Amino acid sequence: MEAEFQYTDDEEEQDDAQVELENAYYNSKSLRDDVPAAVASFENIIAQESAELAKSGSDKTYGPWSFKAMKQLVKLRLRVGDDDEKLMQDYRRLLECIAQGDVSPNAVEKGINGMLER
Numbered sequence: 001m002e003a004e005f006q007y008t009d010d011e012e013e014q015d016d017a018q019v020e021l022e023n024a025y026y027n028s029k030s031l032r033d034d035v036p037a038a039v040a041s042f043e044n045i046i047a048q049e050s051a052e053l054a055k056s057g058s059d060k061t062y063g064p065w066s067f068k069a070m071k072q073l074v075k076l077r078l079r080v081g082d083d084d085e086k087l088m089q090d091y092r093r094l095l096e097c098i099a100q101g102d103v104s105p106n107a108v109e110k111g112i113n114g115m116l117e118r
Helices: 009-029 035-055 064-080 084-099 105-117
Strands: none
Touching: 009 035, 009 064, 035 064, 064 084, 064 105
16 A cells, blocks of 8 residues: 655645746856846845745745855856955855855855855
8 A cells, every 4th residue: 555645735835936946046047147137136036035934934044045146146246356345245145144054064165165266
């Protein structure tokens, strides 16, 4: 006799939200040559994920897609090199995200090393 597993509506909504965030992230990465559009798109991912986390009752502000988006924002700022204040603001926010502990130490190390190598 095979056991059946039923997804709840909440799980399906969370899965849908994760797929949307993933798609938005990769779409944003494709905009990297248009810096203002890429920045707006990555900021939107952070806002979307924060809203999803709040809706689910999480005490976290940022999740893994926010980390990835923030990492890309810092890389963009480093590449363009035109606004040190925004670079530091984005880097501080990235550190806040890391401090929440929702991102694995391996992902953090790989991400930081990737930024430093550029």
